[in-house]
Amino acid sequence: MTSSSRFVGLALLSLALALLGSVDLASAQAKTELNVGLSGLASETLDPPVAGHFVKYYLSMMYDYLVGSTADGQLSPTGGLATKWENSADHKRWTFHLRKGVTFHNGDPVTADDVKFSLERAAGKRSTTGYAGILRTLVDKIETPAPDRIVIVTKDPTLIIPAYLSRTLSSEGMIVPKKYIETVGDDAFARKPIGSGPYKFVEQVTGSHIKLAAVDNHWRTGTPKYKTMTFRVVPEETTRIALLRRGEVDIAEVSRERVKELQREGFPVQLRREESIFSMWWVLDPSGWPAPMKDKRVREAMNVAIDRGEVVQGIFGGLAEPAPIPMGLSWAFKDIGFKPGPEMNYTYDPARAKKLLADAGLANGFPLDVYAFQLTGFPEGKAAAEAVAGYWEKIGIKTKLIPVDYPAFRKNWVDRKTPGAIGYFNIANRNWIGAYALLEKMAYSPSKPNDTANDPEIDGMIAQVMKQTDQQKVNTLMRNIYTRLRSEHLGMPIAYLHSAYATSKTLGKWNPGTVMYDFYLDDLAASK
Amino acid sequence: MVRFVATRLLQSLIALLMLSVVVFILARATGDPLSMVLPMSATEEDYANARAYLGLDRPYLEQYFSFVGRAVVGDFGTSIRARKPVSELIGERLPNSLKLATFAMTVSVLMAFPLGIMAAVKKGTAVDRMAQIVSILGQSLPTFWLAIVLVEFVAGRWQWLPAGGNTGFLSYVLPGFTLGWFVVAGMMRLLRSGMLEVLDSEYVKLARVKGVVEGRVIWLHALKNAMIPVVTFAGIYFSILVTTAIVVETVFAWPGLGRLAYEGISGRDFPVIQAVVMVTAAIVAVVNLGVDCLYAAIDPRIRYAR
Numbered sequence: 001m002t003s004s005s006r007f008v009g010l011a012l013l014s015l016a017l018a019l020l021g022s023v024d025l026a027s028a029q030a031k032t033e034l035n036v037g038l039s040g041l042a043s044e045t046l047d048p049p050v051a052g053h054f055v056k057y058y059l060s061m062m063y064d065y066l067v068g069s070t071a072d073g074q075l076s077p078t079g080g081l082a083t084k085w086e087n088s089a090d091h092k093r094w095t096f097h098l099r100k101g102v103t104f105h106n107g108d109p110v111t112a113d114d115v116k117f118s119l120e121r122a123a124g125k126r127s128t129t130g131y132a133g134i135l136r137t138l139v140d141k142i143e144t145p146a147p148d149r150i151v152i153v154t155k156d157p158t159l160i161i162p163a164y165l166s167r168t169l170s171s172e173g174m175i176v177p178k179k180y181i182e183t184v185g186d187d188a189f190a191r192k193p194i195g196s197g198p199y200k201f202v203e204q205v206t207g208s209h210i211k212l213a214a215v216d217n218h219w220r221t222g223t224p225k226y227k228t229m230t231f232r233v234v235p236e237e238t239t240r241i242a243l244l245r246r247g248e249v250d251i252a253e254v255s256r257e258r259v260k261e262l263q264r265e266g267f268p269v270q271l272r273r274e275e276s277i278f279s280m281w282w283v284l285d286p287s288g289w290p291a292p293m294k295d296k297r298v299r300e301a302m303n304v305a306i307d308r309g310e311v312v313q314g315i316f317g318g319l320a321e322p323a324p325i326p327m328g329l330s331w332a333f334k335d336i337g338f339k340p341g342p343e344m345n346y347t348y349d350p351a352r353a354k355k356l357l358a359d360a361g362l363a364n365g366f367p368l369d370v371y372a373f374q375l376t377g378f379p380e381g382k383a384a385a386e387a388v389a390g391y392w393e394k395i396g397i398k399t400k401l402i403p404v405d406y407p408a409f410r411k412n413w414v415d416r417k418t419p420g421a422i423g424y425f426n427i428a429n430r431n432w433i434g435a436y437a438l439l440e441k442m443a444y445s446p447s448k449p450n451d452t453a454n455d456p457e458i459d460g461m462i463a464q465v466m467k468q469t470d471q472q473k474v475n476t477l478m479r480n481i482y483t484r485l486r487s488e489h490l491g492m493p494i495a496y497l498h499s500a501y502a503t504s505k506t507l508g509k510w511n512p513g514t515v516m517y518d519f520y521l522d523d524l525a526a527s528k
Numbered sequence: 529m530v531r532f533v534a535t536r537l538l539q540s541l542i543a544l545l546m547l548s549v550v551v552f553i554l555a556r557a558t559g560d561p562l563s564m565v566l567p568m569s570a571t572e573e574d575y576a577n578a579r580a581y582l583g584l585d586r587p588y589l590e591q592y593f594s595f596v597g598r599a600v601v602g603d604f605g606t607s608i609r610a611r612k613p614v615s616e617l618i619g620e621r622l623p624n625s626l627k628l629a630t631f632a633m634t635v636s637v638l639m640a641f642p643l644g645i646m647a648a649v650k651k652g653t654a655v656d657r658m659a660q661i662v663s664i665l666g667q668s669l670p671t672f673w674l675a676i677v678l679v680e681f682v683a684g685r686w687q688w689l690p691a692g693g694n695t696g697f698l699s700y701v702l703p704g705f706t707l708g709w710f711v712v713a714g715m716m717r718l719l720r721s722g723m724l725e726v727l728d729s730e731y732v733k734l735a736r737v738k739g740v741v742e743g744r745v746i747w748l749h750a751l752k753n754a755m756i757p758v759v760t761f762a763g764i765y766f767s768i769l770v771t772t773a774i775v776v777e778t779v780f781a782w783p784g785l786g787r788l789a790y791e792g793i794s795g796r797d798f799p800v801i802q803a804v805v806m807v808t809a810a811i812v813a814v815v816n817l818g819v820d821c822l823y824a825a826i827d828p829r830i831r832y833a834r
Contacts, residue, residue: 043609043610043611125577128574128578205694206617206620206621207784208693232693238676238680238684238779239692242683245687246691248695405794408559447571
């Protein structure tokens, strides 16, 4: 045997042994490690005010919220630092009683000073969460009458404070350590963050993963059964599925079209039903509604021209539901007691659509620009836009598809450069406070230029919600807002999209919950 | 030689300066980066605050000189998206790309050299024909297709090798092979044609007539003279593999410089785009200089004028 042949033989033997070793190691690690494979982690930042809701998946395990929630999005005194909260008779003073004995990962106790610091920091100018504006508008001051008590004083009476600072919305309510941040500074904190959640930060390689390690005997989860939790950035779906098959991830984000294949292989697939709504809208004119969309008949015609059932089946493989309400976030409906009746569903009726256009003097149609772009979690974006444009073509509207990226569309939308053009988003579903925050941006004229509704009646109702102190009245206002959005056809709701997450065969029962951008991994990790 | 190196370095610096202006302008021409960072419901006040905090509301000239002034000391600013120093992001990702590119180039050399040399020595035989098939496949198979097929079958279904991420030596194999496959084809063809030309030359015939062992004739006398174009090719492709392996890094979830560039471009993260372009240009300049110096080592006839 020649020396080169011997070398090749040894190399192959080493490779085989290494392969065997790697397989064994992977299966051994799966027992104490939880690995989550996602297509992206947005900005991958570790500091709540600059992270926002897109990155709650891992941040909600690192930090505790002032106000906790259940997996189905109800505020909960057992899930957050506040064990109870109450408001004053004038609804301008919110008192939160803090859980005792909670410490940050560096051993410092969590006190009212930390909560005050965190909330002021969240509302500061450095924040890019998009929800700090309301806090700045509403909050007058924050008092700390005792180490385990804070009082948030608002400028106007309001009910929204607890929900706004809860896990159900964004990251404003996450509590960070005042002393540590004042010592090391914001930048150092963003690199080596410290929270008080059931998992502490271990390491981050941007573009690769964020690794967390369990905290022993945490009040939220006990001593978690997963010693480490790693969120892996795996942009390519084929690779995520390969990692799932190899046992290297336990939860993998998958597209709707791969669900049946994975189920056939025996991988459980959890659906977060109605995780987002694919909703389209018109770009407004600087002064309001442009022609011809100003005519309600045109807006109705464009809605009834769309075969939502066909779109659900053809584009989304049946893993979606037709949506009846523009910007209608269904996870909020139960909070406000809203039950869209069957009469609110748009029935596909191209003949009626043509008649409505003819009644509006547009029997020959009109030109329409339709922006087409992909979005995170919405790979069908362009195809869906093309499909909807096709329905409009059938009723005589001359559509022109404009492939762009989302920022380019957004610029046209907020600058109102192309009035009447169509854009869309897969808006993440959320509870009533999140739904209100969205409507306050996208259906409220004073919020120019994001407004897409330009309706004085809706403007009035939205302004009342923030200052309303009777929850029943808030619910009534919200129901009326949605009813009017629908009756005036102030947008084109297409479908609620179910998102799919395949899990390993050994993961066990997991309820991903219905909290925006949050898998609610507490229950999965909990030992109690 | 020293003067040659100094001149080349000066030329590279001038090129980098000109490039900094171009990339600064082009990056900003793509649009507002904040729409990628802020949620869709962010207000104009949120945008104004973020713009002010990130320094994007300053005049363009001020932004440019601030960027250049800090870049000379290795500070490329803060990533708009990640809110981390860009130099830190590059420090995390560049070594991963260097290691992967080195692995890929090693695989390419180990495959291309024997194949190319044997194809030339045994021209017209089955070995030569096999080498040509490898060459055609290497140059025609799209990288993204090869990557996906390897992930789906080798990693996912047969589970022979890791699917993604930088998780150890074995995780280099699939992305390294995918990257190196194209290079094998080109390197092998260049080597084959170079060797064919050299093996036919008078001095090689003389060496054989003088009784020099065939192995020495091929590996010592002939190969050295056929190496120049191969070294050029390898140098060019090494810098390409380090800096622009976007597809491979995306498919294999490899946290490298190519993916950082893609994330910067798709997120309109100006500081990242600027930094990656400058670092890429610097790598290309250094590698090209290294290749030029290597010529002198390989071929003593090459000397750079004083």
